[in-house]
Amino acid sequence: MTRKGLIHIYTGDGKGKTTAAIGLAIRAVGHGFKVAYIYFHKDPKRWGYGEHKVLRTIGVDVFGFARRHPHFYKKLNPDEVRKECLKGMRFIESLYKNNKYNMIILDELMISLRDGFLKKEEVMNIMKTKPRGLELVLTGRGAKRGVVRCADLVSKIEKIKHPYDSGVQRRVGIEY
Amino acid sequence: MTRKGLIHIYTGDGKGKTTAAIGLAIRAVGHGFKVAYIYFHKDPKRWGYGEHKVLRTIGVDVFGFARRHPHFYKKLNPDEVRKECLKGMRFIESLYKNNKYNMIILDELMISLRDGFLKKEEVMNIMKTKPRGLELVLTGRGAKRGVVRCADLVSKIEKIKHPYDSGVQRRVGIEY
Numbered sequence: 497m498t499r500k501g502l503i504h505i506y507t508g509d510g511k512g513k514t515t516a517a518i519g520l521a522i523r524a525v526g527h528g529f530k531v532a533y534i535y536f537h538k539d540p541k542r543w544g545y546g547e548h549k550v551l552r553t554i555g556v557d558v559f560g561f562a563r564r565h566p567h568f569y570k571k572l573n574p575d576e577v578r579k580e581c582l583k584g585m586r587f588i589e590s591l592y593k594n595n596k597y598n599m600i601i602l603d604e605l606m607i608s609l610r611d612g613f614l615k616k617e618e619v620m621n622i623m624k625t626k627p628r629g630l631e632l633v634l635t636g637r638g639a640k641r642g643v644v645r646c647a648d649l650v651s652k653i654e655k656i657k658h659p660y661d662s663g664v665q666r667r668v669g670i671e672y
Numbered sequence: 673m674t675r676k677g678l679i680h681i682y683t684g685d686g687k688g689k690t691t692a693a694i695g696l697a698i699r700a701v702g703h704g705f706k707v708a709y710i711y712f713h714k715d716p717k718r719w720g721y722g723e724h725k726v727l728r729t730i731g732v733d734v735f736g737f738a739r740r741h742p743h744f745y746k747k748l749n750p751d752e753v754r755k756e757c758l759k760g761m762r763f764i765e766s767l768y769k770n771n772k773y774n775m776i777i778l779d780e781l782m783i784s785l786r787d788g789f790l791k792k793e794e795v796m797n798i799m800k801t802k803p804r805g806l807e808l809v810l811t812g813r814g815a816k817r818g819v820v821r822c823a824d825l826v827s828k829i830e831k832i833k834h835p836y837d838s839g840v841q842r843r844v845g846i847e848y
Contacts (some may be wrong), residue, residue: 499843502835506688510827511680515695516688519723520846522698523691526722527845546702547695550730597844605718631846648840650832651686657826659678667675669703669774670696670807 498629502648507606507639510653511671517601517633518547521556524631529598531556532591534605536564536584537565537635543672557597559587562613579603581613587624592627599631606636609643616642623647674805677774678824683782683815685831687847691809693777694723697732703773707732708767710762710782712812713741719848733773735763738789750789757789761798768803775807781791782812783820792818799823 506513521531533548533556540548540560548558561584563609568649577640581604595658609612626632633645644650666672675700680696682689692756697707709724709732716724716736724734737760742748767773778798802808810823820826842848 502840502846504687508830510829511825511831512682512688512692512695512827515699516692516829517695518698519688519694521690522694523722523848524845525724526724529845546699548702550698550702550747556731572799578712639782641740646834647833648835649687651688652830652832653686653688653692654684654828656820656828657823659824664678664826669700669705670678672699 501626501629501631503623503626503632503646505606505639506630506633506635506651506653507646508653509637510655511658513635514603514651516651517603517635518551520566521551521599521601521635524599525554525556530596531599531601532559533557533598533601533603534559534561534588536562536581536602537625538604538662539554539563539568542568545672546669553619560561561587562608562627578613581608585614585618587621589625592625592651595627597630599633601633604636606639606643607635609640614638619643620646677802677805677807679799679822680807680809680814680825681782681800681823682809682811682827682829683813684829685813686831687834689811690779692827693779693809694727696809697727697775697777700775701730701732705777706772707777708735708773709733709777710735710737710760710764712738712778712806713783714780715739715744718744721848722845737763738784745765750774754789757784761790761794764798765801768801769794771803773806775809777809778811780812781810782819786812786814793823795819796805796822808835
């Protein structure tokens, strides 16, 4: 029988949520796991995330949904973002069916929920229907209580100090 | 003039400190940074950390000091561990002189301090004498106040839920 895969959540307002998930991917790849990394609300065309390139070179499959977020694109229709997120949900379900991956990372999915692009039931459905052996990793601020209840491992990353607070801007190689 | 590198600390008792540092390394490598990853109190012979192998394949230099910790090796002489940690400190100073790296990660160095193998002045000296452009990343539980004061970015990873609490053991590909 395959080992039971757990559900992780990395939430909170401190730096380290996405990087913790990426680090997990690296560790898993080091043991021969097959990993998919799926990001939401991130726009590589705008920021050029360094991690995506490296993940691909080590054999992690990288996918993105709802890349643009109204926070950056004021004219964006929230219904469009919801549609994109739902497309992401259907894509994840298709991956569940293939059962090709040992670990799937849903980066910033907690934001889709927090900002109302997905309903709690929709996210919880993705958590509850995962294949038994799959390690599922969710990140993003503001994880809701029901979702936390549904997870096996939850780390809340608290911001004690952040250079943004003293006026340092987003830095290439560090924030993206 | 080179960009000022910051000092990060990832501390707290939740899962995600080492993985956050590894994720940072991946992101940095994606932008062409040269990264050194130096671990303390970890014994790859015992655990076979998946991340070390992958870091090496993407060009990160990996080093280890004071690999054995008295927590696992009861007969170990703490003076020996201190000597090993000091060797690590001298090694880091030699890397500062070469100025070959854009990012140096000191994984679990907060443990060396917490468990008395290094003095606060010794760790703070390593923080204060870093080359201006270097991004320095420290991890480990129980970061002391003086060290936190010395850092630019501090994230405390709080354990909300951890599978160890419900009896799940360390799992290959996830914990190491």
